[in-house]
Amino acid sequence: MTSFLHRKITFSDCANEQLLECFNSWIIGLSLRRALSNTSEKAKDPKDRRFALLAY
Known part of the structure; x- marks a missing residue:
């Protein structure tokens, strides 16, 4: 099972009734x-990376 970030989601996956959600x-x-x-690229410290992601 691949994680959400590594899974490539394509528009063909969205060809169903749940188009908006997909x-x-x-x-x-x-x-x-x-x-x-x-x-x-910017954060060497994992804590900095985590906070930068939360701020995004």
């Missing part, structure tokens, strides 16, 4: 990946 999950996953990649 799209929101896709956007949230995209935002989290962007936040993690941005903070991992």
Whole structure:
């Protein structure tokens, strides 16, 4: 089982009655990946990375 962040969510996954919910999950996953990649470059200390992600 892959984690949410590592799972690639595609629009073909969303071709059902839960389109809006799936799209929101896709956007949230995209935002989290962007936040993690941005903070991992700036923060050497894991605590700083965690707080930067919470602030995002």
